[in-house]
Amino acid sequence: MKPVLIAVCAATLLMAGCSRKSNQPAPLQSTAAGTAIVESSGGKQIGYAGMLLDQPVVVQVNDASGSAVAGAAVYFSGPSGVSFTPPAALTDSSGQVTSAVQLGEQAGRYKLIANTHDASGKNIGLTIDEIALGYQQTVGAQLNAQYCVRCHDPESTPLRVSNMDNLSVKPHPFTEGDTLNKMSDADLVAIISHGGPALNKSPQMPPWGYTLSKSDIAALVSYIRAVADPPYEAGGLVYAQK
Amino acid sequence: MKNNLHALWQFFFGDSARAFGSASVILLALLAIAPAKNHFSEWRHYQKQYLHLIRGRADAVTLERHFQGGIQQIWIPEQQVTDRCTTCHLGMKEASLADVSSVAFREHPVIPHKLTEFGCTTCHRGQGAATTVEEAHSATEQWEQPLLPAKYIEAGCGQCHLENQTGTPFLNQGRQLIVSYGCTHCHTIKQGDGSYVTPDDDPPSLKHIADKTTREWVYAWIKDPQAYAGTATMPNYHLSDDDARDVSAFILAQSTPLEPPLQPLKADTKAPADPAAGTSLYGQSFCASCHAMQNAAGMMVGGNVGPELTGIGTKAKPEWLQDWVGNPSHYDPGTMMPHYRFDAQQVVTLTGFLESKTEPDFIANVHLDPATPEQIEHGKRLVVENGCASCHDINGIKKPENFAPELSRIGSKPLNQLIFVEGVEHSLPGYVAGKVRNPRAFGPSLKMPQFKFTPQQIDAITTALLALTDRAQSQPPTMRIASVQQTRYQPAGNAGQLMRDLRCFTCHMINGHGGDMAPDLTWEGTAVQREWLTQFLKNPETLRPALIRRMPKFNLTDADINTLADYMMTVYQTPEFDRDSLLVSQFNPAQVEQGRQLFYSKFACQSCHIADYKNDKGYIGPALAATGKRFNAAWVYHWLKDPQALRPGTIEPNQHMTDDEARSLTAFLMSLKSGGAQEAMKK
Numbered sequence: 001m002k003p004v005l006i007a008v009c010a011a012t013l014l015m016a017g018c019s020r021k022s023n024q025p026a027p028l029q030s031t032a033a034g035t036a037i038v039e040s041s042g043g044k045q046i047g048y049a050g051m052l053l054d055q056p057v058v059v060q061v062n063d064a065s066g067s068a069v070a071g072a073a074v075y076f077s078g079p080s081g082v083s084f085t086p087p088a089a090l091t092d093s094s095g096q097v098t099s100a101v102q103l104g105e106q107a108g109r110y111k112l113i114a115n116t117h118d119a120s121g122k123n124i125g126l127t128i129d130e131i132a133l134g135y136q137q138t139v140g141a142q143l144n145a146q147y148c149v150r151c152h153d154p155e156s157t158p159l160r161v162s163n164m165d166n167l168s169v170k171p172h173p174f175t176e177g178d179t180l181n182k183m184s185d186a187d188l189v190a191i192i193s194h195g196g197p198a199l200n201k202s203p204q205m206p207p208w209g210y211t212l213s214k215s216d217i218a219a220l221v222s223y224i225r226a227v228a229d230p231p232y233e234a235g236g237l238v239y240a241q242k
Numbered sequence: 243m244k245n246n247l248h249a250l251w252q253f254f255f256g257d258s259a260r261a262f263g264s265a266s267v268i269l270l271a272l273l274a275i276a277p278a279k280n281h282f283s284e285w286r287h288y289q290k291q292y293l294h295l296i297r298g299r300a301d302a303v304t305l306e307r308h309f310q311g312g313i314q315q316i317w318i319p320e321q322q323v324t325d326r327c328t329t330c331h332l333g334m335k336e337a338s339l340a341d342v343s344s345v346a347f348r349e350h351p352v353i354p355h356k357l358t359e360f361g362c363t364t365c366h367r368g369q370g371a372a373t374t375v376e377e378a379h380s381a382t383e384q385w386e387q388p389l390l391p392a393k394y395i396e397a398g399c400g401q402c403h404l405e406n407q408t409g410t411p412f413l414n415q416g417r418q419l420i421v422s423y424g425c426t427h428c429h430t431i432k433q434g435d436g437s438y439v440t441p442d443d444d445p446p447s448l449k450h451i452a453d454k455t456t457r458e459w460v461y462a463w464i465k466d467p468q469a470y471a472g473t474a475t476m477p478n479y480h481l482s483d484d485d486a487r488d489v490s491a492f493i494l495a496q497s498t499p500l501e502p503p504l505q506p507l508k509a510d511t512k513a514p515a516d517p518a519a520g521t522s523l524y525g526q527s528f529c530a531s532c533h534a535m536q537n538a539a540g541m542m543v544g545g546n547v548g549p550e551l552t553g554i555g556t557k558a559k560p561e562w563l564q565d566w567v568g569n570p571s572h573y574d575p576g577t578m579m580p581h582y583r584f585d586a587q588q589v590v591t592l593t594g595f596l597e598s599k600t601e602p603d604f605i606a607n608v609h610l611d612p613a614t615p616e617q618i619e620h621g622k623r624l625v626v627e628n629g630c631a632s633c634h635d636i637n638g639i640k641k642p643e644n645f646a647p648e649l650s651r652i653g654s655k656p657l658n659q660l661i662f663v664e665g666v667e668h669s670l671p672g673y674v675a676g677k678v679r680n681p682r683a684f685g686p687s688l689k690m691p692q693f694k695f696t697p698q699q700i701d702a703i704t705t706a707l708l709a710l711t712d713r714a715q716s717q718p719p720t721m722r723i724a725s726v727q728q729t730r731y732q733p734a735g736n737a738g739q740l741m742r743d744l745r746c747f748t749c750h751m752i753n754g755h756g757g758d759m760a761p762d763l764t765w766e767g768t769a770v771q772r773e774w775l776t777q778f779l780k781n782p783e784t785l786r787p788a789l790i791r792r793m794p795k796f797n798l799t800d801a802d803i804n805t806l807a808d809y810m811m812t813v814y815q816t817p818e819f820d821r822d823s824l825l826v827s828q829f830n831p832a833q834v835e836q837g838r839q840l841f842y843s844k845f846a847c848q849s850c851h852i853a854d855y856k857n858d859k860g861y862i863g864p865a866l867a868a869t870g871k872r873f874n875a876a877w878v879y880h881w882l883k884d885p886q887a888l889r890p891g892t893i894e895p896n897q898h899m900t901d902d903e904a905r906s907l908t909a910f911l912m913s914l915k916s917g918g919a920q921e922a923m924k925k
Contacts, residue, residue: 050392051412052697100697105392107351136352139409147893150862151849158543166859167849203846210896211886215354216408222352234341 028088031071033119034061037126040096046141046227049132050081050105057084057128059114060096068095078112081105107134109231133226140223143216144174147208169202177228188221284374285313288330292347301338308336313373316361320718323361325370327378331362354409364713365398366390386657390708393701394671397653400709402717404433404725416706419699423475427633428646434714435722443475447574447635452497453504454562454573458608461490463557468694470557470604471550472542473534477691480682485624491613492621493630496637500573504561508590520595523588528794531759532579532748535599547748547759548579553601564593571743580745583797628689646690653711675704729754737809744796752814760793762889767814768821769877772807774868779803816888824876829909837910845897845907853914863894870915879908 042057061072074097076084081104089097103110112128133141144152149160152171156162164170172179180188187199193209196202208217225232255261280286289311296305314328333339333347334357340349350357363370368389372378380388390397396413406414417439420426424441431439451460462469465486467476481489524530529551534544536552544551554563565572568589570579584592613621622639625631629646631639655670662668663684666676676683678700681690695703731753733741741747747756750763766775780803782793798806815821841847850862869878880887882904885894899907 048393048412050395052393052701054698102393106345134351135409138411142408142411147895161861163850163860163862166861203844204849206846206849206895207897208895210898218352219409 028073028075028090030073030090030117032069032091033117034069034072034091034095035064035118035124036062036066037074037114037116037124038062039114039126039128042101043128044130044229046131046133047101047103048138049103049107049134051103051132053101053103053130056098056100057112057114058096058098059126059128060094061091061116062095070095072116075115076101076112077115079104079110082110082112101130103130103132107132107137107226131226133223136219137223137226139216139219140221140226143212143220144223147212148174148220167204169196169204171205174224175227175229177230177232180224181228181230181232185221188224189217192217192220285329288346289332291344292332295342295344295347296333296339299338305336305338316358316370318359318361321361321364321721322713323364323370325361325363326373327362327368327370328357329373330375363387364401365395367398388669391671394705394708397705397708397711400706401434401653401711401714402721403723404435404437405723406725412702412705413709415699416702416704419695419703420706423477423693424633425649428629430644430648430650431710432648432650433710433725434717435719435724437725437727443633444576444578445476445633448493448497449635449637450497450500450573452494453500453559455557455559456605457490457494457610457613458605459557460493461486461608461610462605464489470553470601473546473550477693479628479691481624485620487610488613488617488621489624489630490610490621491617492619492625493636495613495618495621496639498637500565504565507560507564507593508586519591520598523592524595526795527582527592528792531792531794545759547757551596551599553599553604555597555600556602556604558596560593560597563596564589567592567596578745578748580748580794580796581743582794583799585797588797628691649707650710651712651715653708653714671704671708674707675700678703678707726754728756731755733809733813735809737805740802740805749793763810763814765814765816765877765888767811768816768819769874770872771874772811774872775807775810776803779806818887819876819880821874821876824874824879824905824908826870826875826909826912829875829905829912833906833909834913835910837906837908837913840903840907841910844903845899847907850894853911855916866911867914867916869911870913873912875908875912878911879904882907 038060040058040060042053042055045053045055047053057076059074061069061074063069068091070091070093072091072095073088074091075088076099077087078084078101083102085100085102087099089099091097097114101112108131110130110132112130114126114128116124118124150163151167152164152173154162154164154173174180183191190198191201191205192212193207195207196205198207212220225234253260254264293306293309296302296309299305309332312329313326316323316325316328328334330346331350333342334350336349338349339347342348361370362368366389367387369378369380369387372380393412396410399407399410400413400417403410403413406417420431420439421442424443424445425431426439426441427445433439463476464479464481465483466478467474468478530544532545532547534542534546534550534552537543542550542552558566562573567582567584569581570577571581625636625639626642629642630636631641632645635641652674653670655673657668657670657673660670660673661684662673663676665683666672677690678693678695680692681688682692732738732755733752746752746763749757749760751758752763754764778793779796779798780800782795841853847853847866848858848860850860852858852860852865852867855865855867877888881894882897882899883901884896885892886896
């Protein structure tokens with residue numbers, strides 16, 4: 001009897017000593033269920049690979065009549081490398097859950113998923129799109145903020161008033177994928193380097209090729225591609241699948 | 243059992259021939275271990291997978307030609323780089339593999355460096371010589387140098403790049419925070435090039451604090467600085483009520499009266515006739531360029547160069563405010579605030595306005611009895627222990643040397659020298675971020691106070707600290723890109739004295755010294771006409787319609803304006819060309835007309851500039867309607883030819899004009915002589 005006891009104690013100690021991670025949190029006990037989950041804020045952000053998004057993602061669970069449901073469990077998930085703080089929570093008194101999101105280490109588009117269950121236990125999902133910029137796109141984003149936004153972004157802030165309304169030909173916002181996705185990289189480089197007249201467009205778009213370097217302009221193009229909505233699908237070679 | 247073993251022994255080693263044979267077989271088997279291990283090694287597995295991947299692609303032939311089997315190595319002895327990462331990461335240089343899903347084989351994202359010149363571990367860390375994933379990446383707790391998480395990757399850049407780079411916004415932000423929150427008052431940071439990181443938060447001297455504010459306010463402030471102003475950079479020391487009582491007692495007890503002393507409030511000019519006079523004087527003086535204040539709608543409006551003024555009436559004594567508004571240098575000779583030349587009535591008006599901005603709740607619950615000698619003595623001990631004098635000048639307390647650990651090599655700190663606590667990830671980034679986030683979690687007796695940072699700010703600061711590595715210190719100097727250091731330029735003579743008194747350098751950069759809030763004036767004397775300059779100094783008009791921050795009116799005397807204008811026109815000239823090398827009299831009407839057409843058609847300058855207030859609307863660049871009164875033709879011409887040559891970093895694009903085009907455009911611009919913006923707006 002005695003050796004068995006000692007062995008059990010030793011084994012328990014060993015297991016306790018070896019387990020590095022603390023126990024998984026207990027699954028959430030939801031006290032209510034909704035019929036729909038909607039995004040309140042935090043979608044379509046432009047973040048940076050591997051980094052926290054500026055704004056947390058906020059989702060709301062509603063019932064059939066469209067009013068908020070408190071106490072419903074919401075679970076977040078995403079592609080590998082994405083982390084949520086917290087990854088799961090019950091909706092608060094206003095029916096919302098807020099989670100800080102750190103994107104994965106690869107640049108590109110991320111589809112985040114927020115799930116909840118209805119009363120019958122059926123899964124209800126919501127997809128939230130986010131964009132992660134890599135190094136080159138980050139350079140593009142910085143140059144955009146310095147040189148381009150004043151005309152290409154219709155939004156005005158107290159510190160940065162948009163000039164778009166002052167132009168007789170309205171520039172395309174860089175998120176305008178419908179138009180910009182149809183232009184080739186070469187055309188974008190040409191219009192940035194040599195100005196609107198390079199493509200028979202307005203001279204109100206000045207030439208930047210004598211101010212910015214070639215790699216700066218390539219970075220701008222990669223940024224424009226990264227933020228396009230709908231997403232830009234690279235053309236070029238189509239590889240045969242085996 | 244024993245017999246069986248004996249029989250087995252006899253079978254293999256019974257006689258010399260059997261023994262020799264058995265030994266040979268064992269030896270052969272042992273010899274085979276190494277080749278077998280090699281054959282089944284992890285990296286071969288990855289190379290096979292890679293070959294499998296590329297054979298399915300259209301450019302298989304090209305990719306296969308680039309492929310080299312076996313262990314690959316990037317060896318750069320002078321940087322201590324021996325990186326075998328490319329043994330498995332085979333697609334690093336293959337542009338066509340940018341889209342593959344496997345991270346191992348994907349093209350490296352575009353960066354300005356070649357892998358063969360810098361290696362991999364220089365930026366990403368990890369163990370370069372390893373040939374297994376576990377050893378190379380080592381996210382294990384034991385390995386000292388695991389891969390750097392992607393969110394801190396800009397720390398890799400910061401080892402060589404001490405300057406602000408376009409591509410590293412988080413590193414730049416982290417460095418800026420370290421400087422603006424005054425981390426280096428206590429922590430020494432010596433960079434690889436030998437320069438020291440110097441704080442720019444300018445903590446106030448406490449030598450005459452009793453002239454400025456009350457003990458109650460000091461008590462409430464040190465209990466929670468952010469409760470007074472959200473933008474305050476002073477950290478929270480989590481002092482108990484008794485400790486805060488004693489610290490405030492000591493600090494007030496050490497205060498000495500200013501020399502010469504503050505004047506009593508001017509009783510005869512106490513109330514301004516117009517109650518809105520204070521608001522409009524605050525606005526006209528552009529106080530909001532530097533100071534924020536909450537408006538009636540609860541919005542914070544204004545800059546962050548000076549302290550927030552929402553509750554200034556609760557903080558500052560009226561006599562002090564009157565003195566400060568009159569001439570800030572009297573209380574603080576090192577202040578960044580300019581000496582406005584307000585007249586007596588204006589001083590009273592502005593003092594009254596600021597006095598009315600109160601936050602009585604901030605000190606409502608503070609009731610302090612007169613301090614006892616024991617409390618003052620205890621306060622002194624707390625002030626010394628907490629290193630208050632690292633940042634503030636306090637009478638009778640010496641600034642402590644090396645008050646906190648040096649951080650020059652924090653990015654290479656061995657883990658075994660760190661003490662971790664529950665809830666902090668067992669890694670160097672985890673430790674650094676944990677310390678910045680909540681220093682007191684590492685032990686209640688630790689002195690580092692609590693700063694108020696957002697999670698993004700903590701990541702940025704951690705990035706900047708992780709860049710302070712052994713490599714950053716020891717690499718060859720040719721690898722280093724220096725930061726732009728401020729020069730010690732000071733203007734000479736009477737004008738220099740005047741410029742220092744007006745604190746021109748708080749906003750303007752001249753010869754590499756000064757702030758970046760307003761235009762660089764290094765070559766202002768070449769750029770503008772003297773008459774315009776004197777008019778502008780007398781009554782600064784709005785040059786850029788879209789800007790909030792503007793040049794304030796300093797109420798200068800004519801003599802002062804002449805001194806300034808003479809100096810600037812004489813000294814601040816570019817050596818590149820003569821300001822009189824192109825004269826307006828050389829232009830003819832045809833050139834002016836041609837210039838007008840170029841302005842409106844070919845170069846579409848009206849997109850960003852206003853030449854004619856009736857038709858043009860662009861307001862990115864300065865209004866040009868009075869160019870002929872403001873600038874010299876030679877400056878305009880050279881600016882049009884190459885704006886960045888005259889002012890590096892200006893966003894005006896270089897349009898690559900021909901000489902003729904630039905000359906015609908100059909002729910047109912110099913023909914614009916309408917009034918300033920305000921005058922035109924009135925019409």
